[in-house]
Amino acid sequence: MELRLENLTKIFTNKTGTDTTAVDDLSITIDSGTLVGLLGPSGCGKSTTLFMIAGLLKPTRGKIFFGEDDVTKLAPEKRGIGLVFQNYALYPHMTVYKNIMFPLENMDVPRDEAIQRVKEMADLVGIGTMLDRKPAQLSGGQQQRVAIARALVKKPRVLLLDEPLSNLDARLRLQMREEIKRIQRETGITTVFVTHDQEEAMSISDKMVVLNFGVEQQYSAPQEMYNTPANLFVAKFLGNPPINSFEADVKDGAVIFNDQKFMQFKEVKDGSYIIGIRPEHFRVAEKDSKDKIKVDIKEIFHVGRDTMIHFELNGQNIRALVDSDSVGDNDKSVELTCKRKRLYVFDKDTGKVINHG
Template sequence: MKVVLKNLTKIFQSRNGNGKEVIAVNNFDFEIPDGKLIGLLGPSGCGKSTTLFMISGLLKQSSGQIFFGDDDVTNLPAEKRGVGLVFQNYALYPHMTVKQNIMFPLQNQKMPKAEIMQRVVEAAKLVQIDELLDRKPSELSGGQQQRVAIARALVKSPNVLLLDEPLSNLDARLRLQTREEIRRIQRDTNVTTIFVTHDQEEAMSISDLIVVMKLGVVQQIDEPQKVYDNPVNLFVAKFLGTPPINVFRGKIENKTLYIGDEKIMKFDHDDQEVYVGIRPEGFIVNDKGVLSTKFVSREVMGRDSSVVSKSDASETPIIRSIVDSDKVINPDENGMVHFDIKPNKIFVFNRETEERLLSGVNTKNAEEAPVAETPVEETVTTEEIPEVVDASEAPVEAPKKTTTKKTTTKKTVAKKTTKNAEEEK
């Protein structure tokens, strides 16, 4: 069943009565397609759980509407929405056995006993806990409790399955295993599933679509890989990826991008101060590389290793770049290492708005191709810019205008693109 959120907003009144309001969720507008697994991703306090609880009906929205399929459930109480909710700490009733826990929702519906038993066993088999039906929750491991909680949510055949931080209470090993399990169960039941997490890896690994939120405002909604490859702003770029993206202070001058005083590449945009984000895997060690940083150390991680270095232009205290384990790093006489940058791993953001700037999107150069068709390679092959792309490097996927949400803080990009598009016509 698809879930449609229309301008969903939640405002909390301040408790001490000073009239201050906190906008926990601001104008959430999204149609969640049927049978998909959606990850709501964001740091603490970004409103992702609030959104989940509003969909469940446990929290009342301040404004906006929620539809399940074509039914408006905005004013329906939680018990009538037919959602399954798995709580962060599972909320299994400790005094009931696994079986009693799973059958509890069905008993509320006054279902015949035989049917209840049949469905309980079915649900238990689905999450592979049919051996544990007579145990108490306290006798189960965290992962098993998690499965019981999912079984309890699924047993009543919910319209939508909601999971609140489903993996946060599990240890690292179990987390990997359980997230695969959640993916499998979701595929088996094909129930529209929304889960909340602050762990970007978790969200990216199993979601069909991820929704990145910040301070109640949706930043970007897209397939995980696309969000990673094309962050709409600095926040999204910083939030996704481990090790995190390296951020430098830079500038655009004469259609050229600088980090510090070093020319990095051709970048067709108005002159301005910018932030430059470079993914750790975007560095290529090259003694004649365009970017030089002070070598600090090398951390070995087995499969690859990371070079830790410093730069005055860096926003982050250290720069971390991932290189092959067998790559020899030779800092020069000044202790500097030099890198070339993979063009598809470098993102430029306006210094003030922190919005993504795309090469070729320029109000003065309206005749240039619109964003969607501008291949990044084009800009880096200009003669004065050193060659940075290996021949083996996969072609860069052109940045596409996806389902990004336009908010007040994003005016620059949004306006420019629309203007461009208009002028093109």
């Protein structure tokens, strides 16, 4: 089922009459059968967006379509959604079996079919042998599996997950992330996955939407977004270690690093900009390379396969992650380069990237 948001907007007005625009004119189409990650810092409007899709919050403006169905005014229970939250919200006094069965109790599903579906869902999420247990007898990850089975048992048109892994410890989070991806693939259900964790979103999503203050920053496949960020916010939000960003002048198309000219960007006018280069996009330059800058090494760390070099560009501390055999422990300076398309020039005022299109 394709999911389409059109100019979706939510404005909260508090008691003193001040408005918060939690979601600001969001228009995206989520292809049928895909998993879209809704990503951004705390308070950027992720849950508000999800709750509007679920029907738990009424949009101030805009529309929501499930396929050709305009569901904007439809009650939550009529939309055909499955919801999973951070706190699993299972019924503690009911067994796993009853918890999963619960949503079917008030539906016209024949008894035999209902039992069959509960078993199928329990197997799908990997808790088929725990149907007689109570939630307290399960680990956090297992409880979240029950919550997912319960959300899926009604065969919803859309699955909505709000930070479903945030309560789990780091290892379980990694494992459940892969599980959710597998379950989503096997069921082919259109899914919106909310998270503030960029790595989680990148690893699980077919496409991601990044929000900031309720405004869509970019909507694309994770790797594409990582490599061609639309603006400085997205560039900084994705990646660990984070992108290097620092001020630099551009003169006659060349970026000025420590008074040296670097590369040529004919499309960029003379002026002052924010430059972004990810640590791993630096390389130690070949001897005959034209585009390179010489920098003084401040510190050097070996991190397994790679070596992290610290140095300064235009007075800022910069990090480069390079092949460990390309620098020696006693090197005082190094010549670095990067691919042209991996150097981003951002407008200082708007943050928009201006050398990629």
